[in-house]
Amino acid sequence: MTSLPPYWRNAIDGDWVDGGAGRLDVLDPATGEKIAEQALADAADVDRAVAAARRVHLSGALTAMRPIERGRMVQAMGRYLLEHKDEIARILVLEQGKPLWEAVIEVEGAALYFEYYGNQAATVEGRSIPLGAGYYDFTDYEPMGVSAQIIPWNYPVEMTARSLAAALATGNACVIKSPELTPLTNAYFVHAAAAAGFPPGTVNLICGFGHEAGAALAGHAHVNQIVFTGSVQTGIAIASAAARNVVPCVLELGGKSAAIVHEDADLAAFDTDIRWGIFFNAGQVCSAMSRVIVHESRAEELIARAEAIASSLSVGPGIERVEFGATMGAMVSEAQRDRAAAMVTRAEAVGARLITGGRALNRPGAFLQPTVLAGVTPDMEIAREEVFGPVLSVLTFKDEAEAIEIANSTDYGLVGGVFTRDLDRATRAARQIRAGQVFVNEWYAGGVETPFGGVGKSGYGREKGREALWNYVQTKNIAIRMGRG
Numbered sequence: 058m059t060s061l062p063p064y065w066r067n068a069i070d071g072d073w074v075d076g077g078a079g080r081l082d083v084l085d086p087a088t089g090e091k092i093a094e095q096a097l098a099d100a101a102d103v104d105r106a107v108a109a110a111r112r113v114h115l116s117g118a119l120t121a122m123r124p125i126e127r128g129r130m131v132q133a134m135g136r137y138l139l140e141h142k143d144e145i146a147r148i149l150v151l152e153q154g155k156p157l158w159e160a161v162i163e164v165e166g167a168a169l170y171f172e173y174y175g176n177q178a179a180t181v182e183g184r185s186i187p188l189g190a191g192y193y194d195f196t197d198y199e200p201m202g203v204s205a206q207i208i209p210w211n212y213p214v215e216m217t218a219r220s221l222a223a224a225l226a227t228g229n230a231c232v233i234k235s236p237e238l239t240p241l242t243n244a245y246f247v248h249a250a251a252a253a254g255f256p257p258g259t260v261n262l263i264c265g266f267g268h269e270a271g272a273a274l275a276g277h278a279h280v281n282q283i284v285f286t287g288s289v290q291t292g293i294a295i296a297s298a299a300a301r302n303v304v305p306c307v308l309e310l311g312g313k314s315a316a317i318v319h320e321d322a323d324l325a326a327f328d329t330d331i332r333w334g335i336f337f338n339a340g341q342v343c344s345a346m347s348r349v350i351v352h353e354s355r356a357e358e359l360i361a362r363a364e365a366i367a368s369s370l371s372v373g374p375g376i377e378r379v380e381f382g383a384t385m386g387a388m389v390s391e392a393q394r395d396r397a398a399a400m401v402t403r404a405e406a407v408g409a410r411l412i413t414g415g416r417a418l419n420r421p422g423a424f425l426q427p428t429v430l431a432g433v434t435p436d437m438e439i440a441r442e443e444v445f446g447p448v449l450s451v452l453t454f455k456d457e458a459e460a461i462e463i464a465n466s467t468d469y470g471l472v473g474g475v476f477t478r479d480l481d482r483a484t485r486a487a488r489q490i491r492a493g494q495v496f497v498n499e500w501y502a503g504g505v506e507t508p509f510g511g512v513g514k515s516g517y518g519r520e521k522g523r524e525a526l527w528n529y530v531q532t533k534n535i536a537i538r539m540g541r542g
């Protein structure tokens with residue numbers, strides 16, 4: 058894209074600023090070529106960004122507003138994203154690698170968060186608590202203050218929207234730490250906030266290295282709340298830093314989510330679940346359907362279907378993949394691609410059967426073939442560890458109890474699924490699968506309205522839905538003694 062600005066700055070207190078740590082090259086994963094430079098924040102920049110957000114919070118400007126007005130501003134941010142949809146989507150493709158049509162879906166999805174949470178702003182109400190004639194007691198929900206949001210590279214637009222919309226709707230000032238690999242599109246949130254009329258410093262945006270700017274933000278004494286999506290290891294580092302300041306976190310740390318497919322399942326319909334569950338965004342989705350646990354009587358048929366879907370996908374540069382369809386783009390980086398390919402090779406070495414894919418494409422760019430592995434057993438690394446790539450592992454079971462046991466046999470617990478026509482069996486599985494969300498007969502059923510988050514190593518706290526609003530507020534109880542005023 059000829060019009061892509063060559064240098065992107067950070068945004069602190071309403072100004073676009075250079076970074077104390079210099080600049081970073083942003084690469085197009087489809088070509089390996091540099092597309093822009095991004096300012097890199099150091100700890101001093103983080104300090105300024107947090108101070109700006111804190112000033113806005115302490116000014117009371119965000120809480121003085123009637124929530125319905127603040128909600129309208131949040132909604133206006135969503136409309137801003139839609140008005141710039143084509144431009145944002147193209148930049149997202151260039152920095153992240155996904156097909157253009159997927160990028161458009163991501164921007165639209167991001168706008169939906171602003172619509173939804175903008176609508177919710179006026180609904181965050183306290184309640185009165187009866188204490189008898191001598192008292193009048195009620196609760197208020199106050200914003201936490203400064204919300205720090207540390208964003209991953211797989212859905213940089215949607216992930217920021219998810220936390221930012223809810224945080225602003227509830228009256229918080231924010232510091233966003235954008236991902237090093239995909240920092241560019243996040244600039245649009247700063248423009249959107251300004252266009253909507255939020256005071257300068259309400260939305261600050263800094264890109265920096267995780268161990269530098271990220272760590273400085275997570276450990277900052279004036280941050281009041283942290284939202285993080287990323288790896289388990291980084292989640293632990295962030296939660297540890299936050300604990301030192303007694304700051305609450307929401308951690309969304311990925312998964313190894315399983316679909317249980319019973320012998321009575323509609324396998325033709327399940328094709329769609331395979332298509333979206335593991336190949337959307339080249340499998341770089343924390344709630345990806347990375348394991349299918351199928352009844353042994355249907356395994357052969359399912360594997361043949363999975364192979365057909367994987368080999369039907371045309372893989373190549375996302376910018377050329379304009380139309381919704383059977384296409385897949387690059388992974389975010391060659392390092393991520395090589396990591397995923399190496400996991401496939403190790404799985405083959407311990408006895409998994411490579412049905413299709415598994416190799417890098419013979420062309421520049423971070424491309425991995427859509428991959429299906431069969432004969433996977435629960436003890437294998439490929440069945441336990443997150444690949445974060447387009448790699449489906451197929452396992453088999455003999456009876457229901459075994460299926461549940463395999464589904465629950467990893468340290469993760471983000472989402473799960475069960476595919477059957479038997480309502481009782483589906484209900485039993487929904488109760489027994491150890492996960493924050495269970496899909497019955499459709500992977501990714503749900504939306505911005507439904508709470509999302511994990512158990513176990515998948516993290517804690519919930520995003521999306523009304524439930525997420527409580528991440529950004531704290532309860533204050535006000536007790537009035539009557540008869541002494």
Ligand code: ADP
Pocket residue numbers: 207208209210234235236237265266267268270271272273275286287288289291292294295
């Ligand atoms: P990945 O390893 O897949 O890049 P991470 O979980 O390390 O995923 O990164 C997700 C986000 O967390 C990025 O924005 C990254 O910069 C940030 N990050 C990485 N390490 C730290 C850290 N120690 N403290 C705070 N943020 C970090």
